[in-house]
Amino acid sequence: MKLTYRDALRQGLKEVLLKNENTFLIGEDVGAYGGTYAVSMDFWQELGPEKIMDAPLSEAAFTGLAIGAALGGLKPIVEIMTVNFSLLAMDQIINSAAFMRYMSGGQITIPLIIRMTTGGGRQLGAQHSNSYEGWLAHIPGLKILVPGTVEDARYMLRFAILDPNPVLIFEHALLFNMQEDFKDIPKDFSPYQAKLRKSGKALSLISYGGMLHKCLEAAEEMLKFGQEVEVIDLRCLRPLDEKTIFDSIQKTHRALIVEEDWKSGSFSAEISARIMENCFSDLAVPVQRLCRKEVPAAYAKHLEESAIPQTKDIVHKLQEMLT
Amino acid sequence: MKYEFTMPSLGAEMDEGKLMQWKIHPGDTVTKGQVVAQVETTKAVVDIESFRSGKVLELLAKEGEVVAVNHPLAIFEIDEDQEIVTGGIKMDSPAKEAEKNTPEFQGVNLREAIGKAMARSKKEIPHYYLKRRVSLDLLMSWLDKKNALLSAEDRLLIPAVLQRAICLALAKYPEMNGHYRDGKYVPSSDVNMGTAIALKDGAVMVPAIMQSQKMSHSEFNRAYQDLVVRTRQGSLKNSELIEGTVTVTNIGDLGSDEVYGIIFPPQVAIIGFGRIRKEAIVADEQTRPGFVIDLTLSADHRVSDGLLGARFLNEIDKKVNDPESL
Amino acid sequence: MDTSMQMKMLMDMRRVRKMEEVCAELYTKEKIRGFLHLYIGQEAVAAGVINLLNAKDNVIATYREHAHALLKGISSRAIMAELFGRIDGCSKGRGGSMHLYSVENRFFGGGAIVASGVPQSLGLAMASKRLKERRRTVCFFGEGAMAEGVFHESMNIASLWHLPVLFCCENNLYAMGTSLMRSQSQTDLVKRAQVYVMEANRVDGMNIFDVVEKTKQALEYIDRESKPFFLEFQTYRFRPHSMYDPEKYRGKAEVEKWKTRCPIEALEKKMKEQNILSDEQLRDMDRQIDQELRDAVIFADSSALEISSDLEKDVFAPMKDQAYETHL
Numbered sequence: 008m009k010l011t012y013r014d015a016l017r018q019g020l021k022e023v024l025l026k027n028e029n030t031f032l033i034g035e036d037v038g039a040y041g042g043t044y045a046v047s048m049d050f051w052q053e054l055g056p057e058k059i060m061d062a063p064l065s066e067a068a069f070t071g072l073a074i075g076a077a078l079g080g081l082k083p084i085v086e087i088m089t090v091n092f093s094l095l096a097m098d099q100i101i102n103s104a105a106f107m108r109y110m111s112g113g114q115i116t117i118p119l120i121i122r123m124t125t126g127g128g129r130q131l132g133a134q135h136s137n138s139y140e141g142w143l144a145h146i147p148g149l150k151i152l153v154p155g156t157v158e159d160a161r162y163m164l165r166f167a168i169l170d171p172n173p174v175l176i177f178e179h180a181l182l183f184n185m186q187e188d189f190k191d192i193p194k195d196f197s198p199y200q201a202k203l204r205k206s207g208k209a210l211s212l213i214s215y216g217g218m219l220h221k222c223l224e225a226a227e228e229m230l231k232f233g234q235e236v237e238v239i240d241l242r243c244l245r246p247l248d249e250k251t252i253f254d255s256i257q258k259t260h261r262a263l264i265v266e267e268d269w270k271s272g273s274f275s276a277e278i279s280a281r282i283m284e285n286c287f288s289d290l291a292v293p294v295q296r297l298c299r300k301e302v303p304a305a306y307a308k309h310l311e312e313s314a315i316p317q318t319k320d321i322v323h324k325l326q327e328m329l330t
Numbered sequence: 331m332k333y334e335f336t337m338p339s340l341g342a343e344m345d346e347g348k349l350m351q352w353k354i355h356p357g358d359t360v361t362k363g364q365v366v367a368q369v370e371t372t373k374a375v376v377d378i379e380s381f382r383s384g385k386v387l388e389l390l391a392k393e394g395e396v397v398a399v400n401h402p403l404a405i406f407e408i409d410e411d412q413e414i415v416t417g418g419i420k421m422d423s424p425a426k427e428a429e430k431n432t433p434e435f436q437g438v439n440l441r442e443a444i445g446k447a448m449a450r451s452k453k454e455i456p457h458y459y460l461k462r463r464v465s466l467d468l469l470m471s472w473l474d475k476k477n478a479l480l481s482a483e484d485r486l487l488i489p490a491v492l493q494r495a496i497c498l499a500l501a502k503y504p505e506m507n508g509h510y511r512d513g514k515y516v517p518s519s520d521v522n523m524g525t526a527i528a529l530k531d532g533a534v535m536v537p538a539i540m541q542s543q544k545m546s547h548s549e550f551n552r553a554y555q556d557l558v559v560r561t562r563q564g565s566l567k568n569s570e571l572i573e574g575t576v577t578v579t580n581i582g583d584l585g586s587d588e589v590y591g592i593i594f595p596p597q598v599a600i601i602g603f604g605r606i607r608k609e610a611i612v613a614d615e616q617t618r619p620g621f622v623i624d625l626t627l628s629a630d631h632r633v634s635d636g637l638l639g640a641r642f643l644n645e646i647d648k649k650v651n652d653p654e655s656l
Numbered sequence: 657m658d659t660s661m662q663m664k665m666l667m668d669m670r671r672v673r674k675m676e677e678v679c680a681e682l683y684t685k686e687k688i689r690g691f692l693h694l695y696i697g698q699e700a701v702a703a704g705v706i707n708l709l710n711a712k713d714n715v716i717a718t719y720r721e722h723a724h725a726l727l728k729g730i731s732s733r734a735i736m737a738e739l740f741g742r743i744d745g746c747s748k749g750r751g752g753s754m755h756l757y758s759v760e761n762r763f764f765g766g767g768a769i770v771a772s773g774v775p776q777s778l779g780l781a782m783a784s785k786r787l788k789e790r791r792r793t794v795c796f797f798g799e800g801a802m803a804e805g806v807f808h809e810s811m812n813i814a815s816l817w818h819l820p821v822l823f824c825c826e827n828n829l830y831a832m833g834t835s836l837m838r839s840q841s842q843t844d845l846v847k848r849a850q851v852y853v854m855e856a857n858r859v860d861g862m863n864i865f866d867v868v869e870k871t872k873q874a875l876e877y878i879d880r881e882s883k884p885f886f887l888e889f890q891t892y893r894f895r896p897h898s899m900y901d902p903e904k905y906r907g908k909a910e911v912e913k914w915k916t917r918c919p920i921e922a923l924e925k926k927m928k929e930q931n932i933l934s935d936e937q938l939r940d941m942d943r944q945i946d947q948e949l950r951d952a953v954i955f956a957d958s959s960a961l962e963i964s965s966d967l968e969k970d971v972f973a974p975m976k977d978q979a980y981e982t983h984l
Contacts, residue, residue, distance in 0.1 A: 029786070057786070063816070068775040068809030075779020078764055079714070080787055083779070098806075102769050103776065111757035111765070112748025113970030147971050171973040338684030341900030342691075374902035381681040400686060415678050415949045419687060419957045428743050428960035 010189040012182040015161035016046045020084070023164045024050070024058055027082055030168065033060040033069055034086030034122075043088055044124060044183055066095035070121070074103050077117045082168060090125040090139045090177060104173040105148030116171045120164070125153075125177040126217040126267055128315055133303035136311070138267045140177040140216070141274030144244035150174045151244040152198055155219035157187035159242060163198035179217035201248035203255070207235030209329055210261040213252060213278060215241040218265045218316065225321035234329050244274055252278065253286050260291040261328055265316055270298035297324055331413070333382055335404040337369070337397045340376055346398045347371050349391045358386045360406060367403070381416075384408035430568065444534065448592045455510075455598075456631040459590050462643040464650055466606060466621040472653035486547070488606065489580045490554040492623075494656050495649040496578055496601055497521050497542050497550070503642040505634040507576045509596040515633045520544075524574030524594065525554065527561045536594060537566050538574035547656060582606060588624045598630035601646075657868055659932045664707060665864050666927065667941055669699040669920045672723040674945050675732060678953065679722065679739060679753075683899050687957070688739045690752050691768075693720040697894035700919035701826050702727055704867030705794060708875060712789070714780045716764045716773040717796040719754035720893075724796060729761035732952035742959035749962050750970075762791070770831075771797060771804035774823075778810055781819040785882065792878060794822045799888075800831025802848060803839055814884040815852040822874055823849070823886040826861065832897045833905035849886035861891030862917040865926075892917075 010018075024030055036043055038051035038061040051059040062069040066087060073083035087093045093100065100121070107115045127136025144151040150172055154160045160178065167174040204219070205226050214222045219240050226236040237255050241248070256262055262282055264275040275296040282294050300314040337347055347369040354366045365377040384406040391403045400421070469491065477485045500507045500521050508517035522538040529535060537560075539545075539553045560566055576597055581589035582605040589602035604624045611620040625646060627639050634642075649655060657665070676694045683692045695702065702723035706715065709728075717724040725735055730746050738745025739753055746758050747766075756766040764780065767773050777795035784791035801807050802825065814821055825845055829836050836843050849856035855877055860866040867889065874885040892914040896903045903911075927933035 063809070063812060065806075065809035065813060067806040068778070068813055071772065071775025071806065071810070072779040072782065072813065075716075075764075075776035075781075076783045077779070078776065079780040079783025081779075081783045098769055098772060099775065103767075103772055107757075107765070108973060109971055110747060110751045110755045111759070112745070112750045113973075114747070114757055114759045115764075116973045150972075170975060336685075339686045340684070342689060344900070371900075373900065374904075376900075376902050378684075381677075381684075414946045415674075416681055416685075416953055418950060418954045419682075419685075421685065425740075425742065425959075425961045427963045430963055430965075 008189050009186045010157050010161070012157050012160050012178075012185045012187075013044065013046060015157045015189070016178060016183075017048065019161045019164040020046060021050065023084070023168045024054060027168060029080065030082045030084060031058050031060060031076075032084045032086060033062055033073060035062055035064060035088050037061060037086050042086070044178075044180075046178075047086070066092050067099055070096035070099040071103065073119055073121075074099060074107075074117060077119045078115065082118050083120070084164075084168075085119065085121040087121060087123045089135060089180075090123040091135055091137055093121075093123055093139065093143075100143070100149070100173070100175075101146055105146045108172075109148060117173055118168075118171045119173045120167050120176065121173070122176045122178060124180050126179040126181060127304050128181050128217075128311065130306055130308055130311060131304075132306050136304035138177075138216075138299075140175070140244060141266070141268045141277075143175055144247075144274055144277075148173065149245060150199070152176045153215040153242060153244055154178065154198070155182065155214075155216045155240055155242070156204075157185065157189055158193075159198060161189070162192050162196055165192075166196075166198050177216060181217050182220075185220070199243045199246060199248070201239050201241045201243070201251035203237060203251070204240045205236065205238040207237035208259055209234040210236050210263060210325065211239060211252070211255040211259045212236050212263050212265065212321075212325070213239045213241065213275075214265040215244070216267070218267055221316065221318045221321055222265055224318045225325060228318070228322050229325050229329070232326070232329075234325070236325060247278070247281075249281060249285070252282065253289075256282060256286045257289050260289055262290070262294045263297065263321075263324060263328060264294065265297045265321055267299055267315060269301045270296060271301060273298050292328060295324060295328060297321060331408060331410050332387070333384060333406045333408045333413075334402045335366070335380060335382075335406055336400050336402050337391075338378055339399045340369075340371060340378075341373070344371050344399060346396055347376075348396045349393055349403065350375060351393055352389055354386050354389075354404075356386050356388055360384055360386055362412075380406070382406060382408045382412050384412075429565075447594065451592050451595050455593050455595065457593060457628050458631045458636055458639065460627045460629075460636060460639045460643060461588060462625045462640075462647060463622050464625050464647045465611060466623050466650065468651045469653050470606075470621050484548060484551070486551050487554070489582075489603075490551045491547075491653075491656060492580075492603055492650065493523060493525065493539075493542075493554065493578050494547060494550050495646055497523060498649050498656065499642060499645040500576060501543060502645055503634075503638065505638055506599040506601075506629060506642055508598060508633075509575065510598050510630060510633060511596045515598065518575040520575065522573050522575045524577035524597070525557060526577065526579035526591075527558055529562060535561050535566075535571075536574065536577055536579075537561055537570040540570060540573070576601070578602070582623065588626050590626055591628050593628055593630060598633045600628045602626040602628075657865065661707075661868075662864075662923065662927055662932065663937075665700075665703050665868075666920070666923050666933070667945075668703040668707065668727055669864070669923070670941060671732075671945050671948070672699045672702065672726060673920060674949060675726060675735075675952075676722060678949050680895070680899065682739070682953070688753065689741070690754075691719070692739075692753050692899045693897065694895045694899075695720055695723045695893070697914065697918065698826060698828060698861065698889075698891045699723060700864040700867050700923075701824070701861045701889045701891055702796075704864050705796075705822075705824055705871050708868065708871055709792065709794065712762060712791050714762045714764060714777075714784070714791060714793040715796070716777050716780065716793070717766065718770070718773065718798060718801075719766065719768050720798070721756055721766050721796070722753070725756040725758070725763055725766070728758070728763045730756065730758045730763060732948055733955045734758070736949075736952040736956035737959045740956040740959065741961070742956060743962040744955070744959040771801035771807045771810075773797065774801065774804075774807050774810040775813075777821045777823075778814055778817075778819045781814075781821045781884075782817070785820065792820065792822065792875065794824060796824045796826060798831060799825055799827040799829070799836055799845060800834070800839070801825075802845060803831070811849065811852045811854065811884075811886075815854045818883045820878045820882045821884045822871075822878055823884060825886065825888045826891055827888050828891050828893045830893075830897070830906065833901070835905065845888040846886070849888075854884055854886050856886040856888070859887055859889045861889035862914075862919045862922065864919055864923050894918075 041048040504517035587604040591600035706727040734746040781793040
């Protein structure tokens with residue numbers, strides 16, 4: 008059976024909303040409009056306005072409301088239309104959601120999910136095309152999920168809803184129409200661990216979200232040159248599954264991290280640092296990174312595309328590293 | 331009483347202040363809340379107030395002088411009762427960190443933690459079980475005589491005496507006292523005897539009497555009682571909870587005759603004794619009533635076997651029936 | 657208010673006053689560190705409002721929240737130990753003066769970001785409405801918070817969605833060093849609330865009787881209509897914004913004038929006039945309060961620090977070790 012990323016998100020979301028009495032979805036245009044990415048299409052009609060709440064354009068207030076609701080015993084799922092708008096809610100996300108448990112000496116629990124669309128590549132311009140999951144993965148107190156496959160999009164909410172902590176889920180904008188084969192949930196499914204999407208001995212290709220598939224394409228291409236590249240899907244940036252990364256590098260001795268965020272201070276820099284700290288003697292060559300060029304996103308297609316790592320760029324880099 | 335008025339701290343970054351101007355003179359009356367001086371800090375010139383009412387005896391700092399925070403500026407004469415609320419604080423001794431709590435059980439449901447450990451033990455350790463009925467007549471009459479001469483707090487308790495017998499037997503059977511880890515058994519020179527102690531809420535803790543082989547009879551007795559008290563108070567040491575080398579469980583207190591315990595890894599044996607009962611004993615072709623107790627052993631078949639276990643129990647029996655040797 | 661209630665109000669206001677004075681002194685002695693924002697002068701607001709609430713009602717407040725925390729039920733021991741940064745503090749020493757929390761007493765902070773509690777109060781009210789808990793939610797904030805964008809967003813949503821929050825604006829005329837006149841184009845705060853189609857009223861925050869009467873009316877409305885209510889309490893802080901504030905922005909004459917309207921002295925005067933309060937009763941009260949605070953201070957001073965190796969504990973709440981359901 009094939010399922011799109013969008014349908015997977017939709018099914019996962021509906022399942023969780025139906026199963027948990029105290030769960031509700033709140034965000035802009037999630038109800039009557041059907042969701043800007045059609046993830047919550049028809050939910051409002053089927054589940055009603057208490058379950059599906061259309062909020063005014065007030066990111067800070069409805070995120071704060073969700074935090075208060077979590078404090079009060081409900082399990083809110085906030086949809087912030089895109090990660091770009093989360094900037095308006097940053098104080099609530101960081102100073103409250105992330106910190107309240109620690110500040111209160113462990114008394115407070117905030118079971119909160121915030122879903123956001125991330126990434127660029129659709130000519131939406133500088134203010135609509137960014138990837139801030141790496142930034143937010145910097146903050147202690149937040150969990151950061153970055154699903155890049157249909158399976159993860161379908162099942163990760165089942166686990167996130169059981170997590171008593173703030174969980175931020177970043178859904179990549181270019182993946183919504185992606186179709187993949189789909190089966191029942193695997194026995195040992197956990198969204199908080201990295202997964203090998205392709206096994207190999209030549210190099211560890213580390214990525215997540217929107218870049219994952221370009222990496223898989225690139226790895227496929229490298230088979231023509233007789234190079235088996237191991238592709239690691241991080242799936243979760245915080246907590247970061249170091250073990251999978253380090254085990255892989257022990258095997259391959261080479262690492263390339265591919266990310267859609269701007270290079271300086273990106274999360275790939277963090278991963279690179281950790282690899283250096285922990286696997287230095289396993290490395291045959293320095294860790295490399297392929298990231299977005301440090302410019303705000305342009306509207307013109309050719310400019311936007313040239314700033315974001317594409318499959319051919321990844322192949323090129325791999326060839327450089329493997330010859 | 332004399333009261334020392336000191337340079338106040340007025341903010342996180344303030345280490346010292348410059349006394350710009352006194353607003354009081356020696357002999358003046360001062361009321362609580364009254365501004366008594368102006369102090370210059372890196373940020374601004376601030377009024378400082380007195381938190382006491384009284385009479386100004388002496389001004390120690392001169393105008394223009396820089397004084398460190400909490401250092402004296404003046405002496406007042408005040409009524410003692412004003413010191414009621416804040417007078418009790420210690421200014422010189424810094425706060426200390428809390429005592430470390432036992433790591434495994436901190437914040438975790440005790441029962442859950444025990445349950446998990448037991449499940450693991452049953453899965454990993456090949457247990458074998460033995461039982462031996464031991465006659466207690468000799469021991470009990472010896473105890474009666476001994477206790478008659480002792481004060482109430484020094485009285486020897488049967489469980490303690492029995493554990494002591496087990497302790498001595500372990501000296502001869504090192505296969506019962508040690509740690510099995512990573513496929514290897516290491517016998518221990520110390521007998522850190524884990525003792526099952528029931529808590530009020532029904533949970534059971536198994537702290538160890540450390541180095542029990544070194545203790546005299548009465549020392550062991552005292553250590554055992556102290557352990558019970560401290561366990562119930564929650565003030566055990568880390569080592570007592572994790573370095574036990576063998577465990578003894580007394581189920582007799584609760585009315586059971588036999589107990590086949592689950593071994594606490596990485597230990598390799600758990601010895602149980604049940605209720606002291608009066609039963610018919612056949613001796614010298616005659617049946618007579620006598621005190622008996624069932625000694626049970628659960629042991630790790632990777633380290634010992636039934637033959638050794640039986641001999642070990644036999645050794646305990648011998649010791650119990652030779653109380654002077656304890 | 658009957659005699660016993662007036663006595664309780666007086667006792668609570670004096671407890672708060674004394675506690676804040678003790679905090680001031682302990683701060684100068686470096687026992688309390690960081691920032692310290694004292695409530696002296698505003699006691700009638702916290703005492704009047706919180707004494708009308710039930711233990712199960714939610715309160716969310718600001719960084720000037722010692723009074724609210726104490727009157728909501730956190731012991732003076734736990735507050736003092738928190739101010740001293742010790743493990744027996746209500747936030748285990750992790751929060752300090754601005755982050756007092758007690759879930760047990762339904763006190764959700766404490767908060768150092770102005771207006772951050774306002775949207776959170778919406779969620780608390782919504783939760784209690786959905787869970788049919790008959791819990792009220794009261795949100796305290798200063799007039800300065802009304803300039804924050806999120807305040808506007810929250811008032812709009814509260815009214816739109818009928819979220820039964822009691823919004824208590826403690827207008828003490830100064831947001832740190834900036835007066836209301838210099839920061840708001842519309843200084844009639846009741847009018848500002850009414851713009852959201854919300855019931856609103858003005859209260860003389862220095863008069864405990866007015867506080868009680870108007871708060872009662874507001875709570876009755878909320879209980880009946882399940883809609884929000886905004887109260888502006890006109891009050892004044894006698895001390896600077898925080899311990900290290902040279903108060904260049906207001907004149908001493910103004911402060912002295914407001915001190916003549918001290919809510920504690922006003923209630924004492926009224927009660928004495930009606931012969932329901934004697935000097936001896938006042939002395940007894942003082943003795944009791946001194947004892948309570950002495951006990952709290954000694955408790956705090958002898959309380960231990962959290963062990964440093966626990967530094968990384970409680971960033972996250974543990975996942976319950978449940979078998980994840982893999983089938984629907």
